Amino acid sequence: MKKHNFYAGPSILSEYTIRQTADAIINFEGTGLSLMEISHRSKQFVAVCDQARALIKELLQIPEEFEVVFLGGGASLQFAMAPYNFLENKAAYLDSGSWASKAIKEAKMFGEVLVAGSSKADNYSYIPKNLEIPADADYFYYCSNNTIFGTEMHEDPKPGVPVIADMSSDIFSRPIDFSNYSLIFAGAQKNLAPSGVTLVIVRKSMLGKVSRPIPTMLNYKTHVENESMFNTPPVVPIYAALQTLLWYKELGGMEAIHKMNKQKAALLYDEIDNNPLFKGTVTCKEDRSIMNVCFVMAEGYEALEDEFNKYASEAGMVGIKGHRSVGGFRASIYNAMPLASVQALVDTMKSFAQLKTKK
Numbered sequence: 001m002k003k004h005n006f007y008a009g010p011s012i013l014s015e016y017t018i019r020q021t022a023d024a025i026i027n028f029e030g031t032g033l034s035l036m037e038i039s040h041r042s043k044q045f046v047a048v049c050d051q052a053r054a055l056i057k058e059l060l061q062i063p064e065e066f067e068v069v070f071l072g073g074g075a076s077l078q079f080a081m082a083p084y085n086f087l088e089n090k091a092a093y094l095d096s097g098s099w100a101s102k103a104i105k106e107a108k109m110f111g112e113v114l115v116a117g118s119s120k121a122d123n124y125s126y127i128p129k130n131l132e133i134p135a136d137a138d139y140f141y142y143c144s145n146n147t148i149f150g151t152e153m154h155e156d157p158k159p160g161v162p163v164i165a166d167m168s169s170d171i172f173s174r175p176i177d178f179s180n181y182s183l184i185f186a187g188a189q190k191n192l193a194p195s196g197v198t199l200v201i202v203r204k205s206m207l208g209k210v211s212r213p214i215p216t217m218l219n220y221k222t223h224v225e226n227e228s229m230f231n232t233p234p235v236v237p238i239y240a241a242l243q244t245l246l247w248y249k250e251l252g253g254m255e256a257i258h259k260m261n262k263q264k265a266a267l268l269y270d271e272i273d274n275n276p277l278f279k280g281t282v283t284c285k286e287d288r289s290i291m292n293v294c295f296v297m298a299e300g301y302e303a304l305e306d307e308f309n310k311y312a313s314e315a316g317m318v319g320i321k322g323h324r325s326v327g328g329f330r331a332s333i334y335n336a337m338p339l340a341s342v343q344a345l346v347d348t349m350k351s352f353a354q355l356k357t358k359k
C-alpha cells in the first residue's frame, strides 16, 4: 500500500520527481552513465543546473537584480553565512521558533542582534506582532514558516530595511513579492528535492558591503560569480529539484499551487476545529501554517494520543507524530501532498472520533 507521507522533512516528493531521478541514476539522458558518476562540468549537467536556476526565476518571478545559486551545508549553514555577508553593525531578528532562535545564536557572533519580537514565552504558538525594527538596522531577519510549531507569516514583511528570510519549509507554496528582500534561502528537503542542496536567492547589489574578510566558500559572491560551479555542487539533488520545478510549472505555477495548498490546509483545519477529540495548537488562527498543521488531543482525550497514532498508522499514515517540543501531532502537507491524502487523514480522524464517542 502506498503510504500517506506526512513527514516534516525530508518529506514527500512528487512521483514525477522520484521516477525521473531514479531513471537518471541508472542512465542520465542517454549518456550511458549514472547521474551519480557524471562530471558536474559536463555539458549535460551544466544544462540541468542552468535550467533549474532559470525555472526558479520564472516560477517565482524573480526580478533581474537577483541571482539564484545552489549551495551545500543545509539551511543551518545560512544561519551563519547570512550575517557573515550582511551584518556590519546590528540586525533585527524575529524570534518565532526554534529555527529562528538558532539563527539568532549564530548572528550574535557577527554583530549586535535586536530581537524584534518573540513568542518564546508561549511556546511559539503565534507570530509576534508590532515588531520593533530600528530604521538603521542592517537587515530584518525572519523565518516565514515555523516548521516545528505550525505558524506562518502569510505576507512578505515591509519593515523599511532589507529583509532576509528562511523559507525552507514554505518556498514555492505561494507567490513572493521580492521588493524588500536581500536574501531568501531554503533547504531543499521540504518543498523541492531530497536533502543536500540549499536554494539561495540573493540581491546582487547587496553583496560585498561588509568590511570583514569572508572565506571564499562562505562568500555569496563566489557562488554568484561561478554560477553554483565554484566547487562540486550536489548533483543528484539539483537534478531532482529540476524535476520538481518542471512539475510545478505543469501544475500551473505559484498562484495555482497556492490555491491548492490553501484548500488542503482548510480541509484539515476544519476537521481539527470541528472534531471534539482534537484541537489546534496555534493560538492565533491567522498565523496557521498551510504547510505544517499542528494539533493535539482535546481536553479529556489526552490519554488517547498513542492510540490515535497507532490507528492512523494502521490506516497508512506516516510521520504525523508532533515534534517533541510541541507533542501531539503534526501533519506536513507540502506541495507534493495530494488532496486525497489529506482527505484520508480527515476520514481517519472522523472514524476515530466515532469509535471513541459512541456509547
Ligand SMILES: *Cc1c(COP(=O)(O)O)cnc(C)c1O
Pocket: 009, 073, 074, 075, 076, 077, 099, 143, 145, 146, 147, 166, 167, 168, 169, 187, 188, 190
Ligand atoms: C528544516 C529547516 C531548517 C534546517 O534545515 P537543514 O537543511 O537541516 O539545515 C531550517 N529552517 C527551517 C524553517 C526548516 O524547516
